[in-house]
Amino acid sequence: MGYKIAYLISGLFTVFSVLILVYAANNLYLIWATRKYKDREAPELSYYPKVAVQLPVYNEKDLVSRLIDDVVNLDYPKESLEIQILDDSIDETREIINEKITGKPFIKVIRRESREGYKAGALQNGLHQTDAEYFAIFDADFLPEPDFLRRVIPIMESDPEIGLVQTRWGHINKGFNRLTRAIALALDWHHYIEQVGRNASNLFINFNGSCGVMRRTAIIDAGGWKADTLSEDLDISYRIQMKNWKAAYIRDVVVPGEIPPTIEDYRIQQRRWARGSIQCSKKLFNEVLNSDLSTKQKLQSILHLNGYSVYLWTMLLMILSVPALLLNTKTIPDALGTIGLIGAFSHVAIYFILMRKNKAHWLGFTRDFLFLFVSSLGLSLECSIAVIHGLFKQGGEFQRTPKYNIKSENRRPQMRNAGNKHLIPELLLSVYAAIGLVLALMRGNTGMLVYFTLHTIGFLTVLLLSVKPSLF
Secondary structure (H helix, E strand, O other): OHHHHHHHHHHHHHHHHHHHHHHHHHHHHHHHHHHHOOOOOOOOOOOOOOEEEEEEEOOOOOOHHHHHHHHHOOOOOHHHEEEEEEEOOOOOHHHHHHHHOOOOOOEEEEEOOOOOOHHHHHHHHHHOOOOOOEEEEOOOOEOOOOOHHHHHHHHHHHOOOEEEEEEEEEEOOOOOOHHHHHHHHHHHHHHHHHHHHHHHOOOOOOOOOOOEEEEHHHHHHOOOOOOOOOOHHHHHHHHHHHOOOEEEEEEEEEEEEOOOOOHHHHHHHHHHHHHHHHHHHHHHHHHHHOOOOOHHHHHHHHHHHOOOHHHHHHHHHHHHHHHHHHHOOOHHHHHHHHHHHHHHHHHHHHHHHHHHHHOOOHHHHHHHHHHHHHHHHHOHHHHHHHHHHHHHOOOOOOOOOOOOOOOOOOOOOOOOOOOHHHHHHHHHHHHHHHHHHHHHHHHOOHHHHHHHHHHHHHHHHHHHHHHOOOOO
16 A cells, blocks of 8 residues: 555656646747847838727726826827726726816816726727727836837738737836845746747737737737636737737837735735736637647647646645655656756746846845745646636636835835745745645755755745734
8 A cells, every 4th residue: 555655646746747747948049039039120100090098997096196197298199099997996096187177178077877897898998999900908007118119019010910919018116125126037037038938939929918009909809808817918919810910019018017015915916916927728629629720839828828727736835745755756866857857957047148238236135036936836826726727617706906106225115924824825835835844854855855955934924024013
């Protein structure tokens, strides 16, 4: 019986190791692919097509005034510009908007009787209330530069096959605390490496929900905005590209946005993104598999849509590692050694790319990069649960990420703690990982010692930030 359990654990350990290894290797491929990326030049326009700037808003009293001011300053012919404030708010945001739009006839406030379909429902409702050829979308916490439309629309006009454009996210409050610096690196990783690498290799990219432009005909051709997943942006971007529209990523157009400053706010964001992306995978998997896409495009699309599943594989692998150590299975050294080698190589490459991009001093950058790594491990339980929910249930409540209008490092929003619901599971995981650390130390297994040390620090970091958000 003991041998059967050992073989079962070894088998599962190997499976999860291989799954993680595939994603680690794919990181290296995307890093390599970024070298082919070329910035696009915006040609001069003789005709300015009508653009609707859509601002989906829900209870954004701290941000909406700033947002309207920035969008009003967009340098685009006013006769070809319409601003839609898609306001589903139920608080004083409504009064702030009413006051801000006085004397601005090109701003249209669109309100609904219910919040049906959440953000997707608001965007689809706005689509039907204008004849605009293009739709630029900005969430409330982003600040577009005045030349945004003049840099993006000409690129779309120059190629009628481009259905959507995504621009790069910047960071308003990157230096607010160690967590925001780490999250900024995670966002840079996605925008500067993943999005760039995919786009340069003719692979599907995703619309990030903000700071992008979509062509009206592409939206309609794809079936419009749908609310059956929590990642309506990922869903529609894939449906647009499945209809043979091109998607373009513009790296040199940067729109700064606000980063979640507390671990609880970051949980909300990551939980929604993890659950929504898996819902999209379940919804689109067969369509992607049975499409006319190339084998490389299919494989990369499946990896892309299931990216958050790595958290689940990581969590299961960590849980299995303790009994594997107790049973002294032979799978551990080979599996973790291979993952460690490929994973370390990809992370070192990402480290140097992002350090060069940020022009950062190596010491401070190293601290932030390691903080990102261990805090991501600490959130593996949260994201794993979200992945499982996404597998079994479509849709759900769209829980917005709280925002605070942090323009500088000097403003200190009220830091909410995470409540008691996270404390016990994270404490238990911290203890469990510490047990693994002790076992690895007793067995003289250096690889597992490092492995469990990182997990223990990760779970403790998230636990401490849940109790005291301003700790770091």
